[in-house]
Amino acid sequence: xxxxxxxxxxxxxxxxxxxxxxxxxxxxxxxxxxxxxxxxxxxxxxxxxxxxxxxxxxxxxxxxxxxxxxxxxxxxxxxxxxxxxxxxxxxxxxxxxxxxxxxxxxxxxxxxxxxxxxxxxxxxxxxxxxxxxxxxxxxxxxxxxxxxxxxxxxxxxxxxxxxxxxxxxxxxxxxxxxxxxxxxxxxxxxxxxxxxxxxxxxxxxxxxxxxxxxxxxxxxxxxxxxxxxxxxxxxxxxxxxxxxxxxxxxxx
Amino acid sequence: xxxxxxxxxxxxxxxxxxxxxxxxxxxxxxxxxxxxxxxxxxxxxxxxxxxxxxxxxxxxxxxxxxxxxxxxxxxxxxxxxxxxxxxxxxxxxxxxxxxxxxxxxxxxxxxxxxxxxxxxxxxxxxxxxxxxxxxxxxxxxxxxxxxxxxxxxxxxxxxxxxxxxxxxxxxxxxxxxxxxxxxxxxxxxxxxxxxxxxxxxxxxxxxxxxxxxxxxxxx
Numbered sequence: 001x002x003x004x005x006x007x008x009x010x011x012x013x014x015x016x017x018x019x020x021x022x023x024x025x026x027x028x029x030x031x032x033x034x035x036x037x038x039x040x041x042x043x044x045x046x047x048x049x050x051x052x053x054x055x056x057x058x059x060x061x062x063x064x065x066x067x068x069x070x071x072x073x074x075x076x077x078x079x080x081x082x083x084x085x086x087x088x089x090x091x092x093x094x095x096x097x098x099x100x101x102x103x104x105x106x107x108x109x110x111x112x113x114x115x116x117x118x119x120x121x122x123x124x125x126x127x128x129x130x131x132x133x134x135x136x137x138x139x140x141x142x143x144x145x146x147x148x149x150x151x152x153x154x155x156x157x158x159x160x161x162x163x164x165x166x167x168x169x170x171x172x173x174x175x176x177x178x179x180x181x182x183x184x185x186x187x188x189x190x191x192x193x194x195x196x197x198x199x200x201x202x203x204x205x206x207x208x209x210x211x212x213x214x215x216x217x218x219x220x221x222x223x224x225x226x227x228x229x230x231x232x233x234x235x236x237x238x239x240x241x242x243x244x245x246x247x248x249x250x251x252x
Numbered sequence: 253x254x255x256x257x258x259x260x261x262x263x264x265x266x267x268x269x270x271x272x273x274x275x276x277x278x279x280x281x282x283x284x285x286x287x288x289x290x291x292x293x294x295x296x297x298x299x300x301x302x303x304x305x306x307x308x309x310x311x312x313x314x315x316x317x318x319x320x321x322x323x324x325x326x327x328x329x330x331x332x333x334x335x336x337x338x339x340x341x342x343x344x345x346x347x348x349x350x351x352x353x354x355x356x357x358x359x360x361x362x363x364x365x366x367x368x369x370x371x372x373x374x375x376x377x378x379x380x381x382x383x384x385x386x387x388x389x390x391x392x393x394x395x396x397x398x399x400x401x402x403x404x405x406x407x408x409x410x411x412x413x414x415x416x417x418x419x420x421x422x423x424x425x426x427x428x429x430x431x432x433x434x435x436x437x438x439x440x441x442x443x444x445x446x447x448x449x450x451x452x453x454x455x456x457x458x459x460x461x462x463x464x465x466x467x468x469x470x471x
Contacts, residue, residue, distance in 0.1 A: 052374055089380045099375035103393050103470050113379035116389065145470040158375075165379060 001064050003028045003169060003200050004049065009058035011044055011224075018044050019055070020224045026169075026217075029198045033211035033232075036221035037247060042204040043096075045221070046171050049202070050093050051084075062087045062169075089117070092162030096174040098154040100146040100161070106133060107142045110161045118165065125164075132160040136190050152183030156190055163194075170194065172203040188214075208251050212236055220244045259444045262432055266441075269428030270448050272342065276424065277411040279346050284353025284410075285403065291358035292365060293387065306358070313355030319416050322348040326420050341422040345414070353410055360402045364395035397467040404460030408453050425449065 002025040011019040019041045026032050034042045047053040049060060051068075060068040067087050069076040077084065100109050110129035114120045120128070133142055136156035138149075146154050155175055162170060172191065176184040188210050195201060195214050205211055211218060212232045219229040220241070227241045239245045294306035313321065326344040330337035338344040368391050376386035415426035423431070429445040 050378055052377065085380065091378075093375075093378035095371060095375065095378075097371055099369075099371035101372065101375070101390055101394075112389065113381065116385055117380040147470060161379070 001028075002026060002061065003030070003063060004202065005059075005061040005064075006049070007059040007061075009045065009048060009060065010056045011041070011048060011053060012056045018224050019048070022058070022221075022224070022226055024219060024226065024229070026200060026202060028200055030216045031195045031199075031201045031203065031214055032217045032219060033215040034202065034204045034219045034221060035206070035208065035211060035247075036227075039223075040221040041224040042221050043173050046093075046173050046202060046204050050091050050171055051088055052093075062090060089165060090168045091171055092165055092167035092169070093171045094155070094158050094162055094173065094175050096177050098146070098151070098158045098178070100154055100158055102146050105143050105145055106138065106149070106157050109146070109157060110164045113161070114164050129160075129164055132164045133157070135163070135193075136160045137186075150183055151179045152186045155179065155187045159187075159190055159194075168200060170199055170201045172201065172205070174204050174206065176205070176207055206251070208236075208248070220247070222247075255440060258436075258438075259440065262436075262441050262444055265432065266425060266428055266445055266448060269423050270425040270452075272417075272422065272424040273411070273414050273426070274452065276342065276345055276349060276414045276417065277407065280349035280353050280414075281357075281403070281407045281410050283346070283350035284357045284406075287350065287354035288357030288361050289392075291354060292361035295358060295362050296365065310355045310358055313352050314359075318348070318352050318413055319419065321352055322416055322420060324348070325351075341417070341420050344420065345417045345422055349410060349414065353406065356406055357403065360399060360406065361395065364398040364402075365391055367398055368394050397464065400460055400464040400467060404456065404463075407456055407460070411452055411456070412449065 004024070004026040006025075007023050009019050009022040010017065022041070022045055024032070034045070036042055044053055048055045054073065055068060055070050056073055057070050058068070059066060059070075065079065065083075065087055066077050067079065067084060079087070101112070104112065107126070107129055110132055111122070111125045114125040114128065115122055130139070130142065133139055136159055138153060138156055138160070141149060141153060141157075146157065149157065159175075175191065176187050179187065184207065188207065191201070191203070191210075192214055203211070203215070215232050217229060218232050218235045220227050220235065220239075222243050228235065228239065228244055235244070236248065239248060291306045291309060294302045295310070297303050322345065325348040326338065326341070338347070372390055372394065373386055376390045381389070414424055417424050418427035418430065421427070425445060425448060429441050432441040433439055
């Protein structure tokens with residue numbers, strides 16, 4: 001059973017084909033890093049999984065449940081809206097620009113969804129939130145507003161916020177691209193720890209060194225197509241495709 | 253000195269009448285704000301018909317003179333539909349001003365909501381919040397701070413526009429002023445009347461500045 005499976009996902013923005021027949025599968029506990037030049041459709045693909053973008057056609061299975069089955073934009077998935085929402089809750093998302101709620105403290109940011117969506121009693125949610133904030137090493141910032149935190153700290157809070165919903169899959173959309181170079185490490189080390197704990201993750205990243213370390217599988221996207229995929233050792237040392245080679249040469 | 257004493261004598265009746273001015277402005281802006289939230293949400297809703305209807309509402313109330321809307325509620329509506337006869341002038345004025353202010357405030361609120369970074373709605377959705385929850389807990393609270401200055405501005409506009417009710421013989425500050433002018437045969441009464449308007453404007457400007465600061469704690 002694949003945790004995530006997509007079949008022939010296509011996404012058009014008008015005449016522009018952003019994704020073309022993207023098919024991948026991610027197993028439980030697997031860490032997959034998606035790399036590729038800007039505009040390759042990496043982020044769009046990740047956002048499509050989480051329904052932040054509607055795909056034009058293709059199928060998305062989460063734990064073998066058919067979340068999306070679209071043809072020309074209409075969804076033929078047999079699931080009800082409620083069932084779909086429940087599946088979507090199994091995916092946590094971390095954004096490039098953190099998107100913390102600026103009018104809420106760190107604790108409130110992390111507690112909000114468990115209380116509002118999962119209907120967990122406040123006291124219990126608070127305990128859980130504190131544990132999550134502790135895990136990302138920000139216990140001393142619990143009552144701070146996001147604007148008082150550095151980018152790296154904000155991103156760690158965003159990770160804690162996603163984890164508090166107890167997702168089975170974490171999606172990272174360029175989690176370090178908006179950070180100052182000296183703050184990248186603290187965020188990556190949190191993600192590495194999640195990988196070590198066996199979290200299933202799909203990470204769009206430009207940090208090639210990190211991808212090499214953490215990924216079980218690397219997916220290289222170019223122009224809305226998956227050009228090649230494979231274990232990091234193979235893909236980074238012997239890329240099959242000319243474009244992969246050119247990209248790696250440029251970034252390494 | 254004589255003139256000063258005379259102006260002081262006019263103050264009690266003027267202040268008495270300004271209760272109407274003030275309560276009409278406050279009631280209309282508050283009701284307009286509540287209605288405005290719903291019209292704004294309707295305007296940005298994905299339901300096309302609802303959005304269109306809200307757009308038409310805004311178009312009508314911003315596209316016709318407020319004085320005409322006041323006359324419409326007080327004079328024309330009872331002629332067309334007798335059940336809508338409103339004998340209470342104050343109530344008629346409240347209705348006209350609230351409906352009018354709702355249109356302006358809906359546009360203010362829509363702009364404030366749309367100025368919130370789209371990442372906020374995405375983060376809320378990704379966490380599983382419904383559209384309603386996201387609006388109520390994330391988007392609207394953040395728009396409030398951005399709403400305060402333009403709503404303050406709207407309040408001051410309405411406060412001055414209430415002077416139009418003198419045309420339906422509702423005795424507000426403006427009407428009382430012109431009554432005194434004709435009975436005392438002097439235009440001097442406009443000086444204390446203008447001062448009262450200015451005092452209100454200054455007080456509310458201060459209040460709205462204070463509110464804006466209070467809502468900025470998280471920045």
